[in-house]
Every structure is written in C-alpha cells, then in structure tokens.
Amino acid sequence: SAVISQKPSRDICQRGTSLTIQCQVDSQVTMMFWYRQQPGQSLTLIATANQGSEATYESGFVIDKFPISRPNLTFSTLTVSNMSPEDSSIYLCSVETGREYEQYFGPGTRLTVT
Amino acid sequence: QQPVQSPQAVILREGEDAVINCSSSKALYSVHWYRQKHGEAPVFLMILLKGGEQKGHEKISASFNEKKQQSSLYLTASQLSYSGTYFCGTEGYGGATNKLIFGTGTLLAVQP
Numbered sequence: 529s530a531v532i533s534q535k536p537s538r539d540i541c542q543r544g545t546s547l548t549i550q551c552q553v554d555s556q557v558t559m560m561f562w563y564r565q566q567p568g569q570s571l572t573l574i575a576t577a578n579q580g581s582e583a584t585y586e587s588g589f590v591i592d593k594f595p596i597s598r599p600n601l602t603f604s605t606l607t608v609s610n611m612s613p614e615d616s617s618i619y620l621c622s623v624e625t626g627r628e629y630e631q632y633f634g635p636g637t638r639l640t641v642t
Numbered sequence: 643q644q645p646v647q648s649p650q651a652v653i654l655r656e657g658e659d660a661v662i663n664c665s666s667s668k669a670l671y672s673v674h675w676y677r678q679k680h681g682e683a684p685v686f687l688m689i690l691l692k693g694g695e696q697k698g699h700e701k702i703s704a705s706f707n708e709k710k711q712q713s714s715l716y717l718t719a720s721q722l723s724y725s726g727t728y729f730c731g732t733e734g735y736g737g738a739t740n741k742l743i744f745g746t747g748t749l750l751a752v753q754p
Binding site for chain 2: 529573586630632
C-alpha cells in the first residue's frame with residue numbers, strides 16, 4: 529500500500545482565482561492520477577500524471593484549466609484555474625502501486641468556489 | 643461509458659448478505675472494487691483480472707465474468723463496518739495507462 533497526503537484538505541475560493549492542490553506519496557510511484565468527485569457521485573478521472581512526461585487528460589478536461597505538474601516520483605500538483613462555482617467538488621489523487629497494481633487514494637481536497 | 647452498478651442502494655440488517663453488480667458496455671481487462679465511507683477516501687478491496695476470476699477477502703468475495711463484461715461483489719454476514727458506498731473501477735484494453743473508469747456506485751447501509 530501507500531500513504532498519501534494532500535494539501536489543502538479544504539478551501540473556499542473566489543471565482544476567477546486559482547488553487548493548487550498538492551499530493552505527496554511516501555514511496556516512489558510511476559503512475560499518479562487525479563480525480564474529481566461531486567458530493568454523492570462517482571469518481572471522474574481528470575488526468576494521468578507520469579513522471580517525466582506530459583499529463584494525459586480525459587475527455588472534457590484540458591490542460592489550460594487543470595495544469596498538472598509531476599516533478600518527481602513522489603509528488604504531483606493539480607491546479608484548478610479561473611475557478612467557477614461549477615468547479616466546487618472534491619479532488620483526489622491516487623497512485624498505482626502494490627503487487628496487483630491497485631490504486632490507493634489520498635484523503636481528498638474539498639473545494640468550494642463562491 | 644460509465645459502468646452501471648446495481649442496486650443503487652441497499653439496506654441490510656447485521657448478518658444478512660448482499661450482492662452488488664457491475665456491468666460494462668466495453669470489454670474489460672480487470673475490475674477493481676473499492677469502498678468509500680462518508681467523507682473519506684475510497685479504500686481498495688480487491689482486483690480481479692480477466693479469466694473468470696473469483697477472489698475472497700475475509701467475508702467479502704467477488705467474481706468477474708469477462709465474456710459478460712460483468713463483475714459481482716458478495717458480502718456475507720454483513721457487519722456494521724461494511725456500510726459505505728461501493729464502487730467498481732473497470733480497466734479496458736488499449737491505451738497507454740492503467741486508468742480506471744468508476745461505476746455509478748452502490749450505497750450500502752447495515753443496521754443493527
């Protein structure tokens with residue numbers, strides 16, 4: 529398994545501003561993922577972040593809105609840019625590790641945009 | 643397309659059994675199962691790979707029918723700690739990453 533931390537745990541932001549979410553893992557991992565989860569809903573994959581390469585975004589998510597950095601094998605950031613109330617959600621990072629290449633999730637960042 | 647889970651919600655008494663189904667419209671390489679408690683991160687339960695695999699984890703087991711593109715999670719003699727929302731995460735063929743598409747979710751409530 530892996531121990532994953534995220535910062536901040538929650539934030540309230542004004543529309544039009546940007547927030548950077550940090551994800552730290554206690555071991556080196558190749559693949560990291562960023563998800564969005566609306567309250568009471570399922571998880572939606574935003575992008576896959578591999579160290580040393582550009583992030584791969586899913587349909588409906590673009591780099592200008594959700595730029596991602598992956599500077600090393602234990603850390604990644606997701607920025608939510610030019611926020612609107614529709615961006616209010618829980619953002620989770622996950623890592624792929626373990627004997628069966630399962631994914632482990634961070635505690636999430638609860639974002640509210642006013 | 644997002645995998646569909648059934649039922650959407652189920653209420654059990656302690657000691658009762660439940661089955662949660664996950665159905666995909668696409669061919670699947672693997673199925674992952676997670677449980678998420680309110681306000682917490684999803685927790686990995688188990689993964690099933692292609693080949694009609696079955697697997698057990700304490701009183702929770704699962705099966706994967708590759709031909710039918712379906713997986714089922716079996717909870718036996720349920721405990722209060724089993725309460726939460728269960729998600730299947732499906733991995734298809736192709737693509738450069740092992741990305742998961744999560745199902746619609748099943749809310750399970752176990753009552754004393």
